[in-house]
Amino acid sequence: MISFTELGKGSELTVHKNVTGKQVPQGIPLTIGAGETVTVTQALGDTLTLDIGSRLVRIETEDLENLGVEAPEQLGTNQALSLENQVWNVLKQSYDPEIPVNIVELGLIYDLRVSTLIDGRTHVHIDMTLTAPGCGMGPIMARDIQEKINALPEVDQADIQMVFDPPWDASRMTEEARLEAGLF
Structure with missing residues (x-):
């Protein structure tokens, strides 16, 4: 192996x-x-x-x-971090399959909210986009991310919403991501 x-x-x-x-x-x-x-x-x-x-x-x-x-070792979550930071760390370990840059640095995450529901459960909601609206990998990436976030001990429910307004463009990428993708 x-x-x-x-x-x-x-x-x-x-x-x-x-x-x-x-x-x-x-x-x-x-x-x-x-x-x-x-x-x-x-x-x-x-x-x-x-x-x-x-x-x-x-x-x-x-x-x-x-x-x-x-298989790579699963990255542990640092329980000392806030739940929101733990979720950001999970997102930073998720990569676009065509571009060697994580989805946070690509600018695909539009919103992340952690809330406590009326019944006391913890809910994580993420608005995410894709580099191309018709990409068939979107639902696959969203499912993977949802499973990883739901695996965090403090999370009771996570949902990922695909959004396409505003449309994604390269200006949403970090400078490091643009360098990695060869856009400079």
Whole structure:
């Protein structure tokens, strides 16, 4: 098994067992057969983006073993931080599958609210956009983020709302993100 942290852009892997990922940006399933050789284009957060014959495919953490890759250690949350800061840290570990920049630095998070409901439960609401409104990866990314936030001990319910007004543009990216994406 190869450690996730050893992978980088251009690393080649041979698929150990059939694995199904999501084509980027369509978000539709694609099965990669055992024995196929694939190239890593991105190994960030806890997912891989692979190049398979000029098609990009995102592989989830739970499927890494089929590629002979050890899943990365789950990042612990610092309980000393406020819940809002814990949520921001989760978001900073979520990456666009095509752009090697986390979704916070990309400027995809428009709003984050933590509130206590009448019954005392804690609710997290996030307004999020996409770099392209028709991106099929949006629902997949939103589901992943929602699951990670719901896993925080203090969170009872999280919801992610996709918003497209105002439309996203590169001016929302941090300077570091623009440098990483080659926009300077």
